Amino acid sequence: MLDLVIATKNAGKLKEFREMLSDIPLNIISLQDFPGIEVEENGDTFEENAVLKAKRVVELTGIASLGDDSGLEVAALGGRPGVHTARFAGPRASDLENINKLLNELKGVPPEKRQARFVCCLCLVLSDGRIFVEYGYLEGYIILEPRGTMGFGYDPVFFVPELGKTLAEATLEEKNAVSHRARATEKIRKHLLQYARS
Ligand SMILES: O=c1nc[nH]c2c1ncn2[C@H]1C[C@H](O)[C@@H](COP(=O)(O)OP(=O)(O)OP(=O)(O)O)O1
Numbered sequence: 653m654l655d656l657v658i659a660t661k662n663a664g665k666l667k668e669f670r671e672m673l674s675d676i677p678l679n680i681i682s683l684q685d686f687p688g689i690e691v692e693e694n695g696d697t698f699e700e701n702a703v704l705k706a707k708r709v710v711e712l713t714g715i716a717s718l719g720d721d722s723g724l725e726v727a728a729l730g731g732r733p734g735v736h737t738a739r740f741a742g743p744r745a746s747d748l749e750n751i752n753k754l755l756n757e758l759k760g761v762p763p764e765k766r767q768a769r770f771v772c773c774l775c776l777v778l779s780d781g782r783i784f785v786e787y788g789y790l791e792g793y794i795i796l797e798p799r800g801t802m803g804f805g806y807d808p809v810f811f812v813p814e815l816g817k818t819l820a821e822a823t824l825e826e827k828n829a830v831s832h833r834a835r836a837t838e839k840i841r842k843h844l845l846q847y848a849r850s
Pocket residue numbers: 659660661662665693720721722723724737738739750770803804805806807819831833
């Protein structure tokens with residue numbers, strides 16, 4: 653069975669990928685298995701960063717890699733925090749600090765004007781250098797107070813109308829049925845199947 657390195661340090665993303673890709677015969681590893689690898693996420697777009705992550709890992713390991721760069725675009729903030737979502741409240745910000753910064757910036761904005769979307773850009777780089785890029789999106793609203801304990805990142809404040817709950821109130825299966833990451837993964841699936849068979 654071939655290895656696939658998910659080019660992430662985020663345990664929440666990794667858990668979602670493991671579940672979504674469980675039917676593909678690949679041995680899924682991550683940067684937890686390569687603690688020395690640091691990727692500077694200095695791109696101006698999700699795509700640049702997803703490509704940076706996967707290319708760097710292939711360069712350093714020689715193993716095929718899937719990079720995920722994702723984030724939140726909030727309409728009332730003109731699309732911010734966007735590519736800066738992970739460091740919204742500062743370079744080493746925790747999920748809680750980021751959520752608090754977001755809720756503060758949206759203070760006074762009424763519920764119907766709190767539309768947001770999650771964006772996920774995935775980049776698959778094979779060891780022969782071939783590159784595939786796909787996007788997925790999830791529309792929702794930023795609620796006034798965090799709700800739920802599952803998931804990671806901004807999940808407790810992201811309400812999904814099609815689920816009738818926040819992403820942190822959704823099970824892994826429910827989140828994976830609709831999420832930006834799941835939708836991008838569906839589009840990249842055929843390339844992963846082909847790689848697994850190669
Ligand atoms: O499904 C999600 N549910 C909640 N929050 C999410 C989700 N997807 C992305 N996000 C947030 C987390 C982080 O604040 C930023 C991604 O930043 P991003 O650089 O892509 O990921 P990361 O730094 O956590 O891990 P890594 O770069 O090692 O893959 O957007």
